Amino acid sequence: MTHLAIDGGQSALRLRALPSRRTGTGPGYTHGPDALRRMLTAVGSAAAEAGVTGPVEVVALGLTGYPPVPGAAEEFAADVGELLDADEVRLTQDMVTAHAGALPDGYGVVVAAGTGLVCLAVDRDGSWHKLDGHGYLFGDAGSAFAIGRAGLVAVQRARDGRGPVTKLADTPLDPVTLYRSPTLVDDVARFAPDVLRCAAEGDPVAADLVVRAAGDIGETINAAVAQLAGEGPVPVACVGGLFRGAGDQLLEPVRAALSARAQLTPAVGNSLDGAERLATGSLHPYAALTVIHRRRQSRE
Structure with a gap:
């Protein structure tokens, strides 16, 4: 069957x-x-x-x-x-x-980050806690949308002379035109790779945005780990397109923001x-x- x-x-x-x-x-x-x-x-x-x-x-x-x-x-x-x-x-x-794919034992914390971001903590007794996943207006801290939006804000600030000069402003994109897009959330999230690229090339504005996003993700993970019983280590898997694209560029500052109990673990699936x-x-x-x-x- x-x-x-x-x-x-x-x-x-x-x-x-x-x-x-x-x-x-x-x-x-x-x-x-x-x-x-x-x-x-x-x-x-x-x-x-x-x-x-x-x-x-x-x-x-x-x-x-x-x-x-x-x-x-x-x-x-x-x-x-x-x-x-x-x-x-x-x-x-x-x-x-x-x-279920990342942690086959069913215990621990998984953060799934793509356009949005959601975190699920599952304890050994089967109790569970969902954190964030509140959508682009009220949550999804550290997501591709959040990074892309922060990058586009930096673009506008640099072009206006209200903020520091940044390579992000070299984009031909006019962020204001996105207001009319029926795929606004996805369009904004697609700017996240530009932020990551500029950060890797040494742009201080973009680098700061990546560190801030990692801090937001670390905050969510720490809150999730704190929900689980005991004091021992908790496996934490980071999955989704954002982590696949960014790799250690995002994972390393996330790791630096974690509590002692949170143990980053490669996703099994x-x-x-x-x-x-x-x-x-x-x-x-x-x-x-x-x-x-x-x-x-x-x-x-």
Whole structure:
């Protein structure tokens, strides 16, 4: 019987069929009133590309656009079940599949940083704590959006003569034009690599922005570690596109900002690997974070 693992991110939706391990992709999550409909279409496209014809035993999805409205997640899980002819659908947030992929033992802290940033701490007894992930207006401290926005502010300050000269201002981009963009958040986040590049080239303004972002990430990690019982070391994995792109340039100042208990640990796998774990094994310790939809009638 087929199992499906799905990682629904902002840039793309990825699907892995098991045991064949054939893969498919679909468009990533975009905000809007019809976001769930588009996500369901993306799931269907990815399944078709992977050659999934059904029936399916279990589907596990970790989604960036996890439905926040009460009842919406259950309804979406039911829609996925009908679309894929699935006996069981396990639906959760992408931070959960990121945690499950990075720390297979299920204990510790995972920070997932891309356009946004969210942190999940899971204790040995299965209790959990989510930190940040509050979106670009009210949170996501240290994310690619936060770095990109800070860099674009520095650009405007330098051009106005209100701030120090910086290589960041050499960009041909006029930040004000982004106000009209329907993909504003993604556009701003895409300036983060420019900030990292200028910092690596010795620009003091950009370097300060990277250190500040690392400090924000370290603050979130330390708060997460403090939520876990005991006084022993806590494994901390940093995952996502921002960390992949920045590498030690960001990880080293993050490490310098950490408390003694926080121990940076390489991630074992990614979010799609975590979705596979949830599709093929036990939901512990993520059961409380997962919506489960089961087919009401058994197959004849």
